[in-house]
Amino acid sequence: MNINKSQALRCIESLRKGIPPEGFIRYFTVGRKAEIGDLIFRLESDNSTALLLKANYGSGKTHLLKFTKEEASDRGYAVSYVVIDSNSEVRFNRMDQIFAAVCRNIEIPYEKGKGVRTFFDFIINKLQKNQKLYRAISSDWTWEFNEMFDSPAMLIGLRAWKTGIEEIKSLIExxxxxxxxxxxxxxELYKKLVVDLYKYFRDTRPEYIFYNEAIFSFNTKGHEQSWAALRDLNKLAIESGLRGLILLFDEYExxxxxxxxxxxxxxxxxNLFKIYRGKDFSGKAFFAVTPDFYEKCKNLLISKQRSEFDLNMLKKLPTHEMTPLGPDELEELALKxxxxxxxxxxxxxxxxMKAKQLSFIVRNAASKxxxxxxxxxxxSIxxxxxxxxxxxxxxxxGAN
Ligand SMILES: Nc1ncnc2c1ncn2[C@@H]1O[C@H](COP(=O)(O)OP(=O)(O)OP(=O)(O)O)[C@@H](O)[C@H]1O
Ligand SMILES: [Mg+2]
Structure with a gap:
């Protein structure tokens, strides 16, 4: 395979800890033919929105999400892999936190780095001058072009980004x-991102509109603007020649x-249903959960007497139940x-290492x-x- 020494070292270091090796996931993937076929089908299909990947602890959820990330990136999608973690401000009830995490982790095919900087630089570079979106963020800004964005904050951010001023870029990040x-x-945002940039563009809205319309907030009215900004990320990706934005949520449970x-x-x-419904965000999203996810949700809702919650909606979400890898597949992986x-x-x-020895280790581990x-x-390998x-x-x- 085409891999150099330092890449190989990184892969082994990752595998030593049992973590899927970033950037080489597909090379190290064995089995899962049906799941992979369907994942690729979903990446190509216009109708697919959300999918749950269900497997036991250590059975390959993160691996398959990262596989999807590599595959999606190769197929021309922007991707963002986010680990849900309520203890470090990535809570799924807080769409402002989800939007922020998506921004921190967004990646563009064949571009180094990740985050808003990579994404906005790419967008500004790729948008053509005759595109309406380009005109919306450039100096001939008028009300008509304001309509191009669902999220007024996204327009403010991208328009200010285009000035190229480093201090402004850091503020937006x-x-x-x-x-x-x-x-x-x-x-402060109004002053630095609107008033002080008067020589680059003119925003004719009076100051009070920015506050009355909650233009700088991502958390008002059911996190309305967080959803709008996610839609805009997807739209911006498409307008700049990518196929859209794919969200990958690990550890949803x-x-x-x-x-x-x-x-x-x-x-x-x-919020999970909203993504599945596809109206609030039309990109695709994949969620990793453990097999007892539905049972746990059910027990939780029953114990808290939330009988009005329609459990069937959870049950009906499209799901891949991943079976454990077998000994032959593990042996194939061991050889790699x-x-x-x-x-x-x-x-x-x-x-x-004799083939027999390798096979023994694998089969011993597989039978645990x-x-x-x-x-x-x-x-163990x-x-x-x-x-x-x-x-x-x-x-x-010693021989020397
Ligand atoms: N299909 C596969 N092919 C090759 N290796 C795999 C496959 N699935 C999982 N692995 C490897 O098994 C190990 C555990 O997988 P992974 O971390 O994806 O499990 P997980 O289900 O996310 O675990 P956890 O529940 O702890 O989050 C990783 O080193 C991963 O690379
Ligand atoms: Mg995992």
Whole structure:
């Protein structure tokens, strides 16, 4: 395979910890033919919106999400991989936090880096001067072009970004990454992003409109502007020649274990349905959950006497139930790890590790009655290869 030594080292370091190796997920993927076929079909289909990927702990949810990320990126989509984590301001009931996390993690095919900087630089570079969107963010801004954006904040951000002033760019990044820090700093945003940029463009709206219409807020009226801004990200991606924006949400079941109030949890479920419905955000989204997700939701809603919540909606969400990888697939994976370990450390493990030995480790790990046996198999193989390499190195230096 086409992989250099430092890439191979990164892959092995990642696999040593049982983490899918970033950028090489597809090379290290075995099995899952049906799921992958369907994922690709969904990436190509216009109708597909949300999909749940359901599997046990350590069975490959993150792996498949990242597989989808690589595949989507290759097919020309902007992607954003977000880990839901209520303890660090990524709560699914708070669409302003979700919008911010999507912004922090947004990636563009073949562009280095991620985040608003990568995305906005790309957009401004790609939009053609005759496109309405371009005119909306450039100096001949008029009311007519205002309509091009669903989110007035997105227009303000992108229009100010186009000035190219570094200090302004940093402010916009900080605003979009932490919008809640600016809910009581609206005047500052108005001054720096509108008034002070008068020589680049003229915004004829009076100041009070910016506050009355909550133009700098992402959390009013059911997070209306957060949804609008997500739609705009998707639209901007399309207008600049990409196929759209794909959202990948890992560890969605965090909403059950870490969101503290039932009304927050319900709001988080509604947001999932809204994505599935496709009206509030028309891009595609993939969610990783554990197999007991539905049961846990059900128990939670019953225990909190939320009988009016329609559980069937949760049940009916399109889902992939992933079965565990079998021993043959794990053996195929082990051979790939062996090859890459050789490239990483400049040795030939297959001369030392007999195929039988490899097969024994794999089958032993595969037979363990633990849910995350794939991770266990991978970490055992890397550990065994590490040990053999140490012995080999010692013998080699002894021989000199
Ligand atoms: N189809 C696959 N092919 C190759 N390796 C896989 C596959 N699925 C999972 N793995 C590997 O198994 C390990 C565990 O997978 P992963 O981290 O995706 O599991 P998970 O379901 O997200 O776990 P958790 O519940 O802990 O979040 C990783 O090293 C990953 O690369
Ligand atoms: Mg995971």
């Amino acid at each position: 900080d605003w979009f990454y932490n919008p809640w820090n600016y809910y009581n700093r609206r005047k 965090d909403v059950i274990s870490n969101l503290r109030r039932i009304n927050y949890q319900e709001a988080a479920f509604w 790890i062996l090859e890459v370990h050789g490239i990483a450390y400049g040795w030939e493990p297959d001369c030392i 009655p633990i849910p995350d046996r794939v991770r266990y198999a991978i970490t 890397v550990k065994c290869l590490d040990n053999l390499y140490e012995d080999w190195e010692e013998n080699a230096s």
